[in-house]
Amino acid sequence: MRQHNPQNDLAQRILAGDRRALARAITLVESTRADHREQATALLGALAGHDRQALRIGLSGTPGVGKSTFIEALGTMLCGRGLTVAVLAVDPSSARTGGSILGDKTRMERLSRLPGAFIRPSPSQTHLGGVARRTREAVALCEAAGFDVVLIETVGVGQSETVVAELSDVFVLLLAPAGGDELQGVKRGIMEAADLIVVNKADGDLKATATRTCADYAGALRLLRRRPQDAPGFPKALTASALEERGLDTVWGEIDALGNWRRAHGQWQARRAAQARHWFHEEVRQALLARLETPQARARMAELAERVARGEAAAGAAARAMLASLQSGPQSDGESLDGGADSA
Ligand code: GDP
Numbered sequence: 001m002r003q004h005n006p007q008n009d010l011a012q013r014i015l016a017g018d019r020r021a022l023a024r025a026i027t028l029v030e031s032t033r034a035d036h037r038e039q040a041t042a043l044l045g046a047l048a049g050h051d052r053q054a055l056r057i058g059l060s061g062t063p064g065v066g067k068s069t070f071i072e073a074l075g076t077m078l079c080g081r082g083l084t085v086a087v088l089a090v091d092p093s094s095a096r097t098g099g100s101i102l103g104d105k106t107r108m109e110r111l112s113r114l115p116g117a118f119i120r121p122s123p124s125q126t127h128l129g130g131v132a133r134r135t136r137e138a139v140a141l142c143e144a145a146g147f148d149v150v151l152i153e154t155v156g157v158g159q160s161e162t163v164v165a166e167l168s169d170v171f172v173l174l175l176a177p178a179g180g181d182e183l184q185g186v187k188r189g190i191m192e193a194a195d196l197i198v199v200n201k202a203d204g205d206l207k208a209t210a211t212r213t214c215a216d217y218a219g220a221l222r223l224l225r226r227r228p229q230d231a232p233g234f235p236k237a238l239t240a241s242a243l244e245e246r247g248l249d250t251v252w253g254e255i256d257a258l259g260n261w262r263r264a265h266g267q268w269q270a271r272r273a274a275q276a277r278h279w280f281h282e283e284v285r286q287a288l289l290a291r292l293e294t295p296q297a298r299a300r301m302a303e304l305a306e307r308v309a310r311g312e313a314a315a316g317a318a319a320r321a322m323l324a325s326l327q328s329g330p331q332s333d334g335e336s337l338d339g340g341a342d343s344a
Contacts, residue, residue: 009040011046014145019118019134022145025119031135032130044137047144054086054143054150058168060190065176066200067129067153070242072108075151077248079116083149086142087111090135090154091122092165117148132163133286136279139167165193166275169268170255172196175211175217192224195235195258198251202239212237229271231261291326300325 002117005011013021027078029040054266061067075085087108108142112119120138122131142150154160165171173194197217202210218237236254240247262268291297304318311322 003047004169005042006047007043009155014047015318017146020147022118023120025061025141026134026138029141030134032064040137044140049139050144051148052143054139054147055255055314056088056139056150056152056167056169057255058161058164058171059151059153059174059199060155060164060171061164061174062096062176063155065174066242067155068107068172070198070200070240071153072111072173073149073242073245074196074248074252075108075111075117076114077245077252079114080235082116084116084118084147085111085149085151086118086120086145086147087151087153088135088138090160091123091150092297103279116140118145129269130286131160132279132282135163136167160245161190165190166278169262170258170273172198172255175199175213177201177206177213190216192219195230196251197221197235197237198241200248202247203241203244210239217224226303229262229267231258231265234258237256266322288326297322297326 010021010025014025025040025043028036028043031037031040057066059071071087075087078085093108107121108119111117137151139150152164154164161173171193171194173186173190175197177199197214199210199214199217202214214237221237224235236249238247238254240251242248259268262271292301301322306323308315308318309314316331
């Protein structure tokens with residue numbers, strides 16, 4: 001028998017596909033309040049054990065490349081085929097400034113009206129670590145609610161693509177048609193994470209450039225080391241026009257084919273397991289960093305930094321003292337610094 005869990009009702013409603021319950025649950029996982037965190041943990045616990053798996057598609061690209069146009073067109077197409085689609089956003093700008101590139105509600109208006117679609121703008125505030133966790137938990141909630149596809153969108157700046165790549169079953173990089181020199185602008189790590197590069201805006205005057213750009217990226221992808229999770233022919237570069245809604249069926253076909261290949265070859269679960277491991281490490285890291293943010297820890301940190309600056313203690317010894325004080329709690333003075341100023 002299951003233990004009584006006050007979040008069971010909400011969990012049942014989410015499993016039944018209740019959108020309002022889902023929205024409420026996402027608000028809960030976004031909250032940083034301690035009691036909300038506890039409820040969120042209980043809720044995720046109550047939801048554990050269902051065997052639903054959405055196809056999680058990560059989509060990254062710089063502002064203006066056409067992400068929302070692309071997601072709206074792809075999402076609408078998928079809804080038209082009877083699939084349900086949830087769209088979530090990881091927005092690093094909201095983490096930094098409180099403003100949002102991806103969160104504005106007027107985006108994807110057409111898609112948001114479809115009964116098969118669920119769009120969640122990104123929340124404001126919190127650091128990237130917090131954004132990553134809330135997105136990961138929101139993905140889990142959407143999956144529990146039975147969505148066929150969960151699209152996780154991010155702006156291609158900073159570390160947010162890494163977060164999205166680590167959350168997705170298939171990772172798509174959206175690029176604009178450009179001259180060859182701009183190829184250098186894509187960070188190697190992101191190229192390596194991409195399963196599919198889609199050169200968008202392959203229409204009108206931009207079509208020829210898009211085709212050339214696509215060939216350049218196809219060449220660059222061929223130079224990358226093959227990964228075990230790569231089906232033959234992947235990673236791949238394609239062109240599309242989100243605006244004219246062309247090439248989207250091909251893009252979807254490739255995503256679906258790669259997902260199926262990974263399922264059939266044990267790579268799907270292997271990838272999810274590796275991601276779970278990554279997120280576990282990340283949680284531990286974040287929890288440790290949070291310990292540095294208490295008033296006592298900040299004060300101790302400032303005090304030790306001063307002593308290091310005055311040459312009274314070596315950086316290495318002061319760091320050990322700091323870590324010791326974190327372990328033993330704020331009351332303790334922690335490790336003695338005496339005689340420690342020999343090496344930095
Ligand atoms: P985002 O910032 O990446 O979400 O980009 P948007 O979807 O808001 O699109 C930015 C601009 O590019 C808008 O003016 C779109 O109309 C335009 N755009 C998006 N997709 C295409 C496309 O396939 N072809 C062309 N020509 N323009 C596009």
